[in-house]
Amino acid sequence: MxxxxxxxxxxxxxxxxxxxxxxxxxxxxxxxxxxxxxxxxxxxxxxxxxxxxxxxxxxxxxxxxxxxxxxxxxxxxxxxxxxxxxxxxxxxxxxxxxxxxxxxxxxxxxxxxxxxxxxxxxxxxxxxxxxxxxxxxxxxxxxxxxxxxxxxxxxxxxxxxxxxxxxxxxxxxxxxxxxxxxxxxxxxxxxxxxxxxxxxxxxxxxxxxxxxxxxxxxxxxxxxxxxxxxxxxxxxxxSLNYAVNAIAMPLIGGTSSWLGPVVGAVLVGGLQEYLRVTISSAVNVLVAGVLMVMFVIIAPQGIVGLFQRKRR
Amino acid sequence: MTALLHIEGLGKRFGGFVALDGIELEVQDGERLGLIGPNGSGKSTLVNCICGTLQNEQGSVRFAGEKLDGLLAHERTRRGLARSFQLPRPFASLSLAENLRIPILYAVNARNAGALPTAAIDARCRGLLGEVGLAEKADRLPRDLTQIEMRKLELARAMAAEPKLLIADEAMAGLSHTEVDEIIALLIRLNGQGVTVIMIEHIMRAVMEFSQRLAVLVAGKKIADGAPKDVVRDAEVVRAYLGE
Amino acid sequence: MDVSLDLLMNAVISGLLLGGFYAAVSIGVAISFGMLDIVNIAHPAFILLGSYVAYIANTMLGIDPILAAVIVLPAFYLLGMAVYQVYYVAFERRDDQSLRGLSFFFGLLFIAEVGLILVFGVDYRSVSARYIGPSLQLVLFDLPWRLLVPFLVSMVMAVGLQVFLSRSFLGRAIQAVAQDQLALQLMAANPVKIKRIAFGLSIATASLAGACLIIIQPVEPSIGREYIGRVFAICVLGGLGSFPGMIIAAMTLGIVESLTSTFFGPSWAPAVAFGVLLVTLAVRPSGILGR
Known part of the structure; x- marks a missing residue:
């Protein structure tokens, strides 16, 4: 194998x-x-x-x-x-x-x-x-x-x-x-x-x-x-949170490889947890949505894509 | 001997518009056929009906003795029918070599009921790219290609499916004189390797140079079919092209 | 038997009125999805925004919700133009409408919903107006003004837009923009500008639709989602981009939902739209009046 x-x-x-x-x-x-x-x-x-x-x-x-x-x-x-x-x-x-x-x-x-x-x-x-x-x-x-x-x-x-x-x-x-x-x-x-x-x-x-x-x-x-x-x-x-997170994390991390969703989930999930503890639980759910919109507009290849592009 | 491609009474409508009407066409194994006609005469619809992108309502298409009606496009490709698209449609996120890999994985492997080893597939992709002069760009993405390179990729991808019949749909539109010559030479070379070719083209010079036989479509009907020299002198064809 | 016939009659009548209101909700998507090919799944969020604007104007200033919606119409129009500009630059121009364009609108939907929760909380909000409560008494049945007013507003909006789209140069350009951008350019019209105007109009309708929504029922931030299925079921069933088809589809859905509520219970109503949508997509994707 x-x-x-x-x-x-x-x-x-x-x-x-x-x-x-x-x-x-x-x-x-x-x-x-x-x-x-x-x-x-x-x-x-x-x-x-x-x-x-x-x-x-x-x-x-x-x-x-x-x-x-x-x-x-x-x-x-x-x-x-x-x-x-x-x-x-x-x-x-x-x-x-x-x-x-x-x-x-x-x-x-x-x-x-x-x-x-x-x-x-x-x-x-x-x-x-x-x-x-x-x-x-x-x-x-x-x-x-x-x-x-x-x-x-x-x-x-x-x-x-x-x-x-x-x-x-x-x-x-x-x-x-x-x-x-x-x-x-x-x-x-x-x-x-x-x-x-x-x-x-x-x-x-x-x-x-x-x-x-x-x-x-x-x-x-x-x-x-x-x-x-x-x-x-x-x-x-x-809860709509599940849907937004599941879409936002791959889009933020990068959709072209298995690594993207991992990077996205760890970063966004970690950030959300941090915000939940430090600010409020209402703000932490907004983060995924806002980041997703920002990423699809500014960095459509996601974080992993940014590194891959340099390699190509 | 039966023909490789045998089209009988083929008809296709879009709502009330009759796009194809009673088309009869035979293509022999190893032949080079030119298919011409004014814009909107139904050439592309005919190609789509042969390849399964569209399904014909009337008549039938037989290929290598088998009825194709009702089969989807990928099933026809697996039976040995390949096409290039009028506007090149590369897989934009895949490298050139990977572009050719798709038909090998999905048409050739399916046909032979066995998977080629990865190394053999890769060698085959690079070999085909070499044949069309794109060997050096094998690992580049399609967006790095020029117009003619894009056409060559389109043809190479069709060839990668190892077809018995290749339909080249306006593979030369917009190319320069010498580039047209290059594509013609490429198609004739393929034909020499035993592939039957149907060329759909507006550039008359290319059609005349390439075709052994010429068929003419006008308003969804076939109005002429025969030796190129005779067909272009045919009164009806001249009228259709030049107007009355 | 008498009772059930009466019940049936009332269900059909209120379904018809509800369907009229659904037309108001769907008309913006009929423009954006049907004519401009922009799959604005966030449209219900803009409608809810309209509801909350009407709510503020009504509770704080005592303005009639419909009048408030008319006053903020230009603001919604500008908001729509701005959203389209972002969409155009980030997705349409890059030819990346499907994956990321859709996700963009999904993100907007979510941000709007959470934003409304942050500001207004999850409680139901409602407005007061003279026509909420009483009914128009007719011989055989009563017509509640609460449903009748949104119905009338919706029909006025539909007829007005239909006249604008078929009579004016700009309207015809909007109808042409999805089909033939080249022809438009030859007519010296800039397709991007026309789409921007049309998208602005589609969002402007959300202002009125939102006011109608909060007249019909109290709203809370998450009910917008229920309308996504409805709106797209109506637009697909009506055949994209056709107002008459859309109105017929809206009324059909309204009646079916109303019958479902009456005979099976209101909690089943949201499932109706999905059923209609799936059956339409599977059987007749070009819609009831389609070719």
Missing amino acids: RGTPFILILIAVAGVVFGLARWLDNSYAFFVGYVVVQYIVLGTAWNILGGYTGYVNFGITAFFAIGAYSSVVLHKLVPTLPLPAMIVVGGVMAGIVGVGTGYLTLRLRGVYFSIATLALAVVVQTLITNWDFVGGARGAYVLRPRTAPLIGGGYIDYLFLIMLGLCVAALATARAIERSSLGFGFAAIRDDEAAAEASGVPTLRLKLIATGLSGGFMGMAGAPLPFYVTYLDPASGF
Whole structure:
């Protein structure tokens, strides 16, 4: 396997990060770390479709919440089900919704897909608000175990570890795509769809693969959320912050490689946390939006792009 | 012997406008066909119907004995049909070598049901770029190219799909006299390697020099088809071009 | 049976009125998306801005919300021109409308929403006017003035813009700008300038639509998002850029939503637009009156 060294390095980095958090032995570090790593996953997921194929998904909250609410449902039905299994289910559900939405709209110009995903976020929220089983508009409480399975310590340690694992999987997938024929096909679609078809690229199938993968990872990122927040209601599960951050971070970091969403998530996520503590939580959510608008206007290649351009 | 490309009763409408009407056309294996016609005569629509960018409503397109109707563009490319676009449409974020890589990965590999090793693909891309004289710019981006280099890239990318039939859609518009000669020589060389070529062109000098046979489209109908010298003397063709 | 027929009748009537208001909300996007090919998904944010301007004028100065909207119309027009200028320089000129242009508007939508939350909080705000409350009593049914006034404002706006677009030179230039920029240049008209004016107009409509919105219902900063699906469903269903098609589509959506609210409960109404949008995109992307 060509990607093996990369995966090993990722695992090593994730291990060091986790070890560091354990050494600090501070639950705040875990809570902040969880959020930043979650945004790396979300940003990477968005970038697989948005950055690689050029199709803009605004319905991140729909996919994210499908993952989160799958866990709520599963937790009510089978309370003993381990979290990784819930993540798989949440990812598959979100992936299916992604492929379905894509199948209906991806034959048209890209903007129609974007508009459809915006509307999708509203409709999934409406469905869940009206679904009493998961608490409807009132929301649902999820009791999380006091201690972590397997590794001991607080449950947040376990959640952080799980999210780190997801992050490794998402980044390895993104990088593998970049270097495979799939990645070249995606780039061809982004640059010129008609020319891609004429060169033998099955554009619709590739776009569906990208939508499925992208939606799937968003769903997986959402699956542990109920255990992280312990109380989930539609207003917080569908918060626009998730969508804006997931789009802003790749655009700020750079959309052309797997590194972009990582850089964006760490920088913006860190800055937001800093502002939340020092100024106020209202200002910290504005940051991603303002930075995103500034970056798309002034530095459309993102931070990673700025360095790459010098190399070319 | 059956023809490589066989078009029968092909018709295409856009709303009430009849773009193509009952087109009959045969192209033999290894032939060089010129296709001419005034602006808006349906040449591009015909190319799009052959290549699957548009789907024809009437008639059929057969290629190498197989019916193509209903197949998408990429499926036709995989069966050995390649085209260049009238306005070059390079993959702007990919280097020249990577531009050629796309059809090799997606048309050639799909056809041969096996992946070529990366090194072989790269060698093939560079070889093709060498053939059109772009070897030195293999790692540059398309935005660094001149007009004629862009046309050459467009043709090289079509060639990378290893087609049996290449449709060159106005590959020479806007080029200088010597540049036109260069492209003609390139196309004739390809034809010598066994590729059937359909050239769609406004530059009559190029068409006459290149074509073994000439077909003329006017207002969505084929009005002439035959030896170039006879066709350009045909009264109907002269009338269509010069007006009555 | 009598009761349900009555219910049905009322649902259809209020749906029709609501649809008229939806036309006011959509008309700006019919211009920007339909004619200029600018996918301004932030349009609902400008509408909410209009609602809050009307709210301030109404509660602080006691001005009628519609009158307030008319007064600030020029300011919205200028704001629209400014937004277009940024969009043109940063995206249209670089030919990068899809990924980054869309993200730009998405960012504006978000910034506007958070900005409004910072200033006004998340509480619902409403206005007072003489026509909010009473109904026009007719023989068979009542027409609440609260819905009737926005309906009338919307229709006046639609007819006015239609006349402007089809009769004046500038209006025809706007209709031509998306189709044939070259022809426009030959007519010695600068396409960028024309698009700037047209985009200014599209944002100006948001001022009136915003006043109508806060007359119909109390507003809070996040309700703008509900309108994105509605607005684009209406524009796509109506066939892009056609006012008559858009009005028919708006009324259709209004009636379907109103029926849904009546028979399934109001919490289901936001899903209707998405259903309409998806079905339209999948089955008939050129819209009901499309070719």
